[in-house]
Amino acid sequence: MMPGANSPEGAVARSGGPAYQQIRDVLADEISREIWKVGSTLPNEKRLSARFRVSIGTIRRAIESLEKSGLVTKMQGLGTFVAAKSLPQPVYDRAVPFKLNNHWATEYVGTEVKTELISLECIEADDEESRALGIEMGDPIWLIEVRHMLHSQLIAYEQLCLSKRLFPKLSIAMLQQSEGNLYRLASEVFQMRIGQMTDEVSVTSMEPRIASLFNKVPDTPSLRVFRITQSMDNTPIEKREVWLDPSFAHYKATPELS
Numbered sequence: 001m002m003p004g005a006n007s008p009e010g011a012v013a014r015s016g017g018p019a020y021q022q023i024r025d026v027l028a029d030e031i032s033r034e035i036w037k038v039g040s041t042l043p044n045e046k047r048l049s050a051r052f053r054v055s056i057g058t059i060r061r062a063i064e065s066l067e068k069s070g071l072v073t074k075m076q077g078l079g080t081f082v083a084a085k086s087l088p089q090p091v092y093d094r095a096v097p098f099k100l101n102n103h104w105a106t107e108y109v110g111t112e113v114k115t116e117l118i119s120l121e122c123i124e125a126d127d128e129e130s131r132a133l134g135i136e137m138g139d140p141i142w143l144i145e146v147r148h149m150l151h152s153q154l155i156a157y158e159q160l161c162l163s164k165r166l167f168p169k170l171s172i173a174m175l176q177q178s179e180g181n182l183y184r185l186a187s188e189v190f191q192m193r194i195g196q197m198t199d200e201v202s203v204t205s206m207e208p209r210i211a212s213l214f215n216k217v218p219d220t221p222s223l224r225v226f227r228i229t230q231s232m233d234n235t236p237i238e239k240r241e242v243w244l245d246p247s248f249a250h251y252k253a254t255p256e257l258s
Contacts, residue, residue: 019054020061021235027062028193028232031071031082041079042072069195069232097199097225098148098156098244099252108150118145120172122164132228132239133163140164144175144182147213154214155248161239166190183229186237195232201225201251210243223251 030036043051048059063080066072073083099105100113123143130137141161148156160182162170167190178185186192205219214220222243229238244251 019052020058020065021233023048023052023054023059023062024065024233025192027066028069028071031066032193036082038082040082042082044079065233071232097227097242097252098249100150100155100249101247104150104248111150113155114149116147116149117172117175118147120144120170120175125161125163129161129239132236133161134236135163135165142167142170150248153245153248155245157210157213157243159241162237166192166235166237182238192237193232194237195230195234197227197229199225199227199251199253206243214243214245216245221246223249225251 027036027042036042042048042063045056045059045063048062049056052059063072063074067074067080070083072080074080100108121143122140124138125133125135125141127137129135129141130139133141135141141163144158144160144162146158146160147154148158162182164170167186174185174189175182178189183194186194202224204222204224206214206216206222208218210222211218211220214222223246225240225242225244227238227240227242228236229240231237
């Protein structure tokens with residue numbers, strides 16, 4: 001695809017990812033902004049093919065993906081219509097998987113937990129990461145480390161793994177501008193709408209490296225949250241591991257995002 005503006009007359013501006021996913025994301029964004037209103041007909045395959053400068057087969061895959069997401073409905077012989085499914089704005093704060101315990105929330109009322117980005121590096125996916133993200137072993141991924149501080153006390157530590165194919169130009173500056181909120185960044189910069197998140201929560205003993213971050217002795221009990229985040233068409237976006245100090249914070253169930 002040739003570079004251009006994300007408008008009904010332009011080509012796809014975002015790089016990275018299969019062409020049909022880029023086209024789907026642009027059209028989904030236009031539907032959410034009511035450029036294509038509920039009940040209106042999308043341009044036919046030939047016009048979309050000319051707009052995005054791709055094959056009709058690629059356009060069909062994009063439309064099929066939109067249909068699976070419930071954003072459009074195809075009617076034989078009549079065209080593709082924008083469905084009456086509501087698209088609320090993403091609720092980014094729902095993505096935080098922890099909450100201060102009542103004692104500390106009262107003790108530090110009015111004090112926000114500070115999010116700090118520790119590092120961003122490109123590594124090769126191992127077996128677990130490749131399975132979680134739906135990629136091949138050895139494919140490049142981003143590893144992000146984040147800590148959440150209450151004054152000088154670490155209450156949560158996170159490791160995020162993202163496919164570099166989906167986030168080709170990720171940078172510390174981007175993460176800082178989004179205040180460390182990956183879901184805001186995915187939606188507003190990379191044009192990916194979050195579909196759902198699946199969390200697995202367990203009580204585990206801190207390994208030495210994690211314990212040292214919390215200034216605890218090894219094998220101290222910790223809450224561990226293992227999260228897989230998917231887009232609206234079920235494409236894996238993120239693998240995240242969160243360790244919580246249970247004396248300061250507890251797990252907060254995360255509802256489905258739009």
